[in-house]
Amino acid sequence: MINELFAFYKPIIENRIDELLPETNAPYNEVVRASRYSLKLGGKRIRPILMMEFCRLFGGDYKSALDFAVALEMIHTYSLIHDDLPCMDNDDFRRGKPSCHKAFSEDMALLAGDALLTEAFAVAANANTDADIKVKAVATLSQMAGFSGMLGGQVIDLSFVKNPPDLDSLCDMYARKTGCLLRAAAIIGATVGGATEIEVNKADIFAQKVGLAFQIIDDILDVTADPELLGKPVGSDDKNQKTTFVSILGLEGARAEAKRLTDDALKLLNGFEGNTENMKALTEYLLQRNF
Amino acid sequence: MINELFAFYKPIIENRIDELLPETNAPYNEVVRASRYSLKLGGKRIRPILMMEFCRLFGGDYKSALDFAVALEMIHTYSLIHDDLPCMDNDDFRRGKPSCHKAFSEDMALLAGDALLTEAFAVAANANTDADIKVKAVATLSQMAGFSGMLGGQVIDLSFVKNPPDLDSLCDMYARKTGCLLRAAAIIGATVGGATEIEVNKADIFAQKVGLAFQIIDDILDVTADPELLGKPVGSDDKNQKTTFVSILGLEGARAEAKRLTDDALKLLNGFEGNTENMKALTEYLLQRNF
Numbered sequence: 001m002i003n004e005l006f007a008f009y010k011p012i013i014e015n016r017i018d019e020l021l022p023e024t025n026a027p028y029n030e031v032v033r034a035s036r037y038s039l040k041l042g043g044k045r046i047r048p049i050l051m052m053e054f055c056r057l058f059g060g061d062y063k064s065a066l067d068f069a070v071a072l073e074m075i076h077t078y079s080l081i082h083d084d085l086p087c088m089d090n091d092d093f094r095r096g097k098p099s100c101h102k103a104f105s106e107d108m109a110l111l112a113g114d115a116l117l118t119e120a121f122a123v124a125a126n127a128n129t130d131a132d133i134k135v136k137a138v139a140t141l142s143q144m145a146g147f148s149g150m151l152g153g154q155v156i157d158l159s160f161v162k163n164p165p166d167l168d169s170l171c172d173m174y175a176r177k178t179g180c181l182l183r184a185a186a187i188i189g190a191t192v193g194g195a196t197e198i199e200v201n202k203a204d205i206f207a208q209k210v211g212l213a214f215q216i217i218d219d220i221l222d223v224t225a226d227p228e229l230l231g232k233p234v235g236s237d238d239k240n241q242k243t244t245f246v247s248i249l250g251l252e253g254a255r256a257e258a259k260r261l262t263d264d265a266l267k268l269l270n271g272f273e274g275n276t277e278n279m280k281a282l283t284e285y286l287l288q289r290n291f
Numbered sequence: 292m293i294n295e296l297f298a299f300y301k302p303i304i305e306n307r308i309d310e311l312l313p314e315t316n317a318p319y320n321e322v323v324r325a326s327r328y329s330l331k332l333g334g335k336r337i338r339p340i341l342m343m344e345f346c347r348l349f350g351g352d353y354k355s356a357l358d359f360a361v362a363l364e365m366i367h368t369y370s371l372i373h374d375d376l377p378c379m380d381n382d383d384f385r386r387g388k389p390s391c392h393k394a395f396s397e398d399m400a401l402l403a404g405d406a407l408l409t410e411a412f413a414v415a416a417n418a419n420t421d422a423d424i425k426v427k428a429v430a431t432l433s434q435m436a437g438f439s440g441m442l443g444g445q446v447i448d449l450s451f452v453k454n455p456p457d458l459d460s461l462c463d464m465y466a467r468k469t470g471c472l473l474r475a476a477a478i479i480g481a482t483v484g485g486a487t488e489i490e491v492n493k494a495d496i497f498a499q500k501v502g503l504a505f506q507i508i509d510d511i512l513d514v515t516a517d518p519e520l521l522g523k524p525v526g527s528d529d530k531n532q533k534t535t536f537v538s539i540l541g542l543e544g545a546r547a548e549a550k551r552l553t554d555d556a557l558k559l560l561n562g563f564e565g566n567t568e569n570m571k572a573l574t575e576y577l578l579q580r581n582f
Contacts, residue, residue, distance in 0.1 A: 169318070
């Protein structure tokens with residue numbers, strides 16, 4: 001089920017990325033190459049697939065959400081490129097391959113991130129749909145990526161180095177840093193699909209539950225995963241004395257919390273009228289992943 | 292004339308910035324402070340004023356363009372913050388004061404730039420006007436700031452370190468790096484003001500002329516200016532063996548080219564029906580500046 005879902009959506013997403021961001025003969029092509037390098041580094045496209053599935057669930061054509069889905073993936077990728085920079089996490093590897101500033105250079109990685117963030121809004125504004133929908137998409141993407149969203153979460157995370165968080169603060173940080181882009185996927189997908197305001201709100205809450213579960217699992221995997229399968233080193237949270245769900249609740253406590261949130265999310269799916277089989281498979285995949 | 296123009300618009304812009312980006316009690320306020328620090332570092336607000344004047348020139352209320360003007364200034368400021376970073380120009384000072392990464396930290400400056408770029412699109416998408424206008428504004432801002440615009444110009448500029456440009460390549464780089472945000476001001480201002488497509492196009496060409504003149508004057512000032520008045524060190528182009536209009540055309544040749552472009556721009560203004568006195572004053576100010 002889940003493999004078929006990935007097999008269906010992935011080529012559609014990859015092709016649209018290639019159409020929207022092709023290499024060029026222009027003298028600035030180096031930054032296109034750097035952007036494409038990171039954008040094509042083998043991401044699982046969870047956010048775009050979630051968006052298109054929500055669109056479909058509420059009766060829309062998934063293709064209507066495709067450009068917004070690519071825009072969201074561009075924003076996700078920009079955040080990874082900038083997070084890996086020496087002045088941030090200083091990670092030389094991403095998904096088992098050299099991170100952007102290692103494959104290119106630090107200045108080019110900075111600019112590639114900036115360019116992908118900028119281009120995301122160009123792609124959303126130029127999507128082939130109603131202006132009202134496009135404004136809603138741009139407003140949602142910028143809110144969920146910005147000060148009070150993903151970026152704010154990043155800033156709060158940095159503040160934890162000096163002031164280790166309690167569980168509430170940790171949840172708030174995760175909700176922003178990881179949850180907000182999943183929320184953008186749900187809100188935009190449902191909106192494009194024609195969902196009512198109440199349905200959009202339910203999709204949003206679903207994404208919040210999944211987002212927190214997703215991040216708790218990241219904390220768990222940092223303790224338990226095979227680094228080969230994960231594609232990055234493990235044990236870094238413990239080494240860096242980071243407060244995580246595992247350090248606060250223990251491994252089993254963290255697992256129980258992730259399970260509880262995922263069960264909540266699955267229950268929310270049952271409240272939707274359309275066919276939620278794909279969405280359920282995606283949700284369970286996110287809980288059971290070992291990548 | 293020009294002082295009255297600045298005196299009229301500046302408080303309007305400053306107040307709107309404070310409304311749109313106030314400090315907050317949220318735990319991510321540090322990045323708001325860093326963003327506001329750079330946004331309020333005493334910029335002359337050339338781009339916002341140009342946009343609102345174009346709006347007014349074509350019969351619109353300048354207030355209809357105010358939020359787009361602030362969005363553009365946010366994009367301009369993000370580009371300055373990231374340009375100053377150690378991996379780029381490594382400038383410790385901006386407008387005579389510590390640059391963002393010196394006043395805060397490198398990671399916070401990176402994130403402040405990212406946040407301002409993101410917030411610019413939130414501000415544009417939430418402006419109090421028609422969805423069609425907002426989509427046009429977002430499309431214009433992202434195009435002019437992105438791969439083929441300002442950011443592409445930055446990338447081309449970096450490539451000149453290895454491959455010094457001829458005059459055509461230098462013009463192309465300046466057109467992108469400096470010209471594109473002025474073009475965004477003209478295009479959005481004219482569009483919001485109700486200009487026809489032909490008028491928008493003329494406003495765009497005007498901005499291209501002014502943008503190139505503006506950059507040539509930057510090259511001239513790097514040779515001739517008083518560093519106290521300029522608020523930054525001079526002579527850096529020569530020290531860095533940078534190819535500039537002055538190094539290719541000589542000081543007088545560069546001055547003549549800036550004069551020619553400004554005369555062209557002033558002629559274009561004469562082709563507009565509205566009152567262009569303010570716009571003429573702004574254009575002449577840009578040519579005669581010694582800051």
